[in-house]
Amino acid sequence: MSEYDFDVIIVGAGPAGSTAAHDLAKSGAKVLLLDKEKFPRYKACGGGIPIRTEKMLPFPIDSVIEDSVHLLRVSALGKHSFTRDCGEPFAHMVLRNRFDNLLLEQAQITGAEFRPKTTIQDLKLTKNGVVITAEHFTASSKFLICADGAHSPVGKLAGLGTTLAECAAWEVEIQAKYQDIYPKTSGATALIDIGFQPWGYAWMFPKAEVLSIGIVTPRSQAPKMKKRIQNYLEHLHIADYPIDIAKGHKIRFRRNAEQIAKKRIALIGDAAGLADEFTQEGISYAIHSGKLVAKSLISGENTDPLKNYENAVDQYIQPELNAARLISFMFQGMLHRFQKPWMFATGHAPFLWKSFFEVQRGNSTYDKELKKAGPLGFVANQMLQRNSKYE
Numbered sequence: 548m549s550e551y552d553f554d555v556i557i558v559g560a561g562p563a564g565s566t567a568a569h570d571l572a573k574s575g576a577k578v579l580l581l582d583k584e585k586f587p588r589y590k591a592c593g594g595g596i597p598i599r600t601e602k603m604l605p606f607p608i609d610s611v612i613e614d615s616v617h618l619l620r621v622s623a624l625g626k627h628s629f630t631r632d633c634g635e636p637f638a639h640m641v642l643r644n645r646f647d648n649l650l651l652e653q654a655q656i657t658g659a660e661f662r663p664k665t666t667i668q669d670l671k672l673t674k675n676g677v678v679i680t681a682e683h684f685t686a687s688s689k690f691l692i693c694a695d696g697a698h699s700p701v702g703k704l705a706g707l708g709t710t711l712a713e714c715a716a717w718e719v720e721i722q723a724k725y726q727d728i729y730p731k732t733s734g735a736t737a738l739i740d741i742g743f744q745p746w747g748y749a750w751m752f753p754k755a756e757v758l759s760i761g762i763v764t765p766r767s768q769a770p771k772m773k774k775r776i777q778n779y780l781e782h783l784h785i786a787d788y789p790i791d792i793a794k795g796h797k798i799r800f801r802r803n804a805e806q807i808a809k810k811r812i813a814l815i816g817d818a819a820g821l822a823d824e825f826t827q828e829g830i831s832y833a834i835h836s837g838k839l840v841a842k843s844l845i846s847g848e849n850t851d852p853l854k855n856y857e858n859a860v861d862q863y864i865q866p867e868l869n870a871a872r873l874i875s876f877m878f879q880g881m882l883h884r885f886q887k888p889w890m891f892a893t894g895h896a897p898f899l900w901k902s903f904f905e906v907q908r909g910n911s912t913y914d915k916e917l918k919k920a921g922p923l924g925f926v927a928n929q930m931l932q933r934n935s936k937y938e
Contacts, residue, residue, distance in 0.1 A: 677689075694833075760785075
């Protein structure tokens with residue numbers, strides 16, 4: 548009998564954890580997937596997933612797609628609005644309870660064992676593994692993967708991810724159909740309202756029977772979020788609709804190659820700060836990191852596979868996060884200095900949003916698009932390095 552109960556224990560059954568569990572179990576590993584919640588469960592999130600996300604999954608997600616958007620309407624604090632058309636969907640709209648449950652089910656189909664309503668209270672490193680303890684439950688494994696979200700309490704127990712940057716988000720949901728409110732539009736549209744100081748944006752994402760409205764800002768601006776959401780609802784003429792759900796959450800960012808893995812423990816997804824700072828989107832990176840950690844553990848190329856995982860994040864994901872942060876810095880800088888002309892230029896010049904759509908569809912990357920800026924990108928990077936106040 549094995550010295551350990553499992554080959555891998557994964558804490559958190561969101562997109563990162565379920566993806567890792569799926570790939571590991573499919574390879575024959577004995578996997579235990581834990582979560583503090585019973586699934587399906589509500590998850591505060593805009594629920595807009597780039598098309599590139601779907602391309603990474605080995606199974607269809609059609610059953611949980613609420614809508615697909617090819618139109619993007621952009622405004623600056625309610626003014627200077629314009630609409631860009633991708634011509635084909637650049638993002639799917641999902642409800643996270645259904646989307647996450649689908650990924651969990653697929654992990655279970657491949658053989659992963661799932662234990663809901665389990666909160667880890669303690670973990671201990673042994674000579675060659677990890678022991679986790681919950682109420683009335685103890686289990687051991689060779690490796691522990693923390694996919695327990697931006698707060699990552701298990702990651703904190705392991706001493707990982709404690710220096711990641713973070714921002715704040717607030718989301719509300721109302722029962723309404725997009726076409727009932729905006730009957731003259733030619734299709735479902737994602738709405739983005741930018742221009743907040745020092746940065747931030749509000750959004751409205753359409754679902755089949757629900758509108759998700761939210762805002763993301765630096766952490767220092769969190770006390771203003773509820774008022775700003777109310778103003779945005781009024782601007783959209785939906786302030787009188789009853790709010791079904793209102794909930795805040797945080798998003799973390801990995802900026803400086805912070806350690807996200809030890810010899811037996813690793814962070815993935817939101818726990819590792821894998822969200823980009825241009826859109827604050829993290830689902831695609833969560834799934835990518837889940838696949839990377841599974842690949843590293845499956846390959847077993849050396850005695851430190853989780854170091855291989857961290858190296859893979861540095862190679863395949865971190866350049867995107869770095870590029871997205873710089874693009875955001877450049878975009879916000881132009882927006883605040885020259886709001887009206889910048890909105891006019893970006894609304895009429897096709898290259899910016901064409902690049903954005905190409906990234907969202909998986910036909911390009913932020914890093915590739917940033918390189919097209921040439922010396923401008925280099926100068927902006929030098930400015931960003933000197934701007935310690937840019938959150």
